[in-house]
Amino acid sequence: MLCLFDLDGTLIDSEIGILGCVRHALTQLGVEHPAELRHWIGPPLRHSFAPLLDHDHDRIELAVEHYHERFHAIGWQEHSVYPGIEAMIGRLQAAGHTLAVVTSKPERHARPIIEHLPFGPAFSRLYGPHPSSAHSEKATMIAAALEDFGAEPQQAVMIGDRHFDIDGAVANRVRGIGVLWGFGSRAELEKAGAHALARDPGHLAELLAA
CATH class of the missing domain: 3.40.50.1000 (HAD superfamily/HAD-like)
Structure with a gap:
């Protein structure tokens, strides 16, 4: 099979790594972190960032870029x-x-x-x-x-x-x-x-x- x-x-x-990268991206953009972030695990990043960033394409892409920066550096190791x-x-x-x-x-x-x-x-x-x-x-x-x-x-x-x-x-x-x-x-x-x-x-x- x-x-x-x-x-x-x-x-x-991978909760620690993913949410750490989400918080990093939002901080870089000066956006307050939502109290509940666990639902971000699973859906595509752009789908989750869109409502918080007023569906602004450029800001969404920047957020994804910030997320990937941290994930590439350390986030990928933060899992069990x-x-x-x-x-x-x-x-x-x-x-x-x-x-x-x-x-x-x-x-x-x-x-x-x-x-x-x-x-x-x-x-x-x-x-x-x-x-x-x-x-x-x-x-x-x-x-x-x-x-x-x-x-x-x-x-x-x-x-x-x-x-x-x-x-x-x-x-x-x-x-x-x-x-x-x-x-x-x-x-x-x-x-x-x-x-x-x-x-x-x-x-x-x-x-x-x-």
Whole structure:
């Protein structure tokens, strides 16, 4: 089976790094930080910056640039692997599944993270949107993965913590499995049409073996 994994909120807890970069960008622009920022994890940056910056294209692009500056310098290191993920990846490899990452992070930001993960080599490919994109593009990236691996929709599964992951799966008639340890909620994942919900990495491995 082709197992496509989201990165943030699924394989790694990247809240500290992402929110640190968001705050840095807003500070650089003299914009007050919202009290609640956790919902910024998952959607494309431009989508999240737009309301705070009055949908001003130039200021949004500047904010994204400031975000990327800090992320490139230090933010990419500010994460931790969720407990049980490494063992789960090992089980999937041993079972002969093909693994790849489909993330909303630009590839140039996601690649160093994956390369430094102890199980990074388990992933055959990495799919990320172009840095200038304002869209999640999960559906497009999943479609590209199916084509690259020559897999039929029924031979693949998309695993993630937000509705963007499930939306992309549904658009490609691929099973979408929501994980409950990330940044999304059970209600969000169920509403998006998740095929199943995994309560922890061990449970996810069981679902994929079924």
